Amino acid sequence: MTTPRSEPRPRGTGPGQRATEPKRRGTEPQQRSSESKPRSEPKQERARRTKVHILQSAAELFAERGYATVTLQDVAERAEMTKGAVYFHYTNKEALAVAVVQEHYARWPEILKGAEGDHEEPFETLVAVLDAVTRAFARDIVVQAGARLQIERALIDAELPEPYVGWEEYLSRLIAEARDAGQLRDGVEPRAAARVLVSAFFGMQHISDVLSRRRDLTERHEELRAVLLEGLRG
Numbered sequence: 001m002t003t004p005r006s007e008p009r010p011r012g013t014g015p016g017q018r019a020t021e022p023k024r025r026g027t028e029p030q031q032r033s034s035e036s037k038p039r040s041e042p043k044q045e046r047a048r049r050t051k052v053h054i055l056q057s058a059a060e061l062f063a064e065r066g067y068a069t070v071t072l073q074d075v076a077e078r079a080e081m082t083k084g085a086v087y088f089h090y091t092n093k094e095a096l097a098v099a100v101v102q103e104h105y106a107r108w109p110e111i112l113k114g115a116e117g118d119h120e121e122p123f124e125t126l127v128a129v130l131d132a133v134t135r136a137f138a139r140d141i142v143v144q145a146g147a148r149l150q151i152e153r154a155l156i157d158a159e160l161p162e163p164y165v166g167w168e169e170y171l172s173r174l175i176a177e178a179r180d181a182g183q184l185r186d187g188v189e190p191r192a193a194a195r196v197l198v199s200a201f202f203g204m205q206h207i208s209d210v211l212s213r214r215r216d217l218t219e220r221h222e223e224l225r226a227v228l229l230e231g232l233r234g
Contacts, residue, residue, distance in 0.1 A: 114132065137214065
């Protein structure tokens with residue numbers, strides 16, 4: 001194998017509050033505002049939100065058009081910002097592509113943790129994990145963009161995380177647990193089965209992207225489950 005915030009309550013004088021200075025003849029009492037200005041968003045948080053917005057906009061473009069034809073100006077227009085603002089956070093297109101791929105991988109631990117859940121049987125965990133991964137590829141634009149950028153890695157003059165190997169190791173462990181529980185067909189070797197599943201799954205999602213923009217991804221995944229996963233079950 002991208003919170004609403006509550007604004008601080010304004011401070012001011014309460015109803016009926018009196019000034020502490022006595023009035024002087026010929027002068028007006030000092031005017032006090034009933035409301036103070038709301039605190040501005042901290043600069044660091046504002047910068048973080050801007051960076052996330054730029055990354056999301058870039059992910060949309062990379063997923064739609066691929067790496068080669070997207071420019072920083074395209075990203076700036078999609079984000080409704082100036083090119084200089086984008087350049088301030090990402091010095092070139094390569095840096096932006098690397099950031100999208102890194103965010104792609106950063107999303108998987110939480111997705112997989114939720115998918116593993118509390119299933120009674122290890123094989124059901126394997127099925128649930130692949131179901132969750134399919135949903136992520138169908139719905140998450142950063143996941144989609146990261147996968148496409150990995151396919152186009154030869155075009156990117158930057159070092160990207162090594163693809164697929166981590167997925168093979170992760171699925172090998174799940175399949176081995178199913179074997180130890182007596183749920184795997186006799187003769188199936190976990191690492192070999194994991195390599196086949198990774199190849200089939202990533203090929204499936206890529207073909208679905210090319211032919212239908214992933215509109216048929218769920219249907220293709222159901223076919224993969226029926227043919228491959230059920231073929232592994234003991």
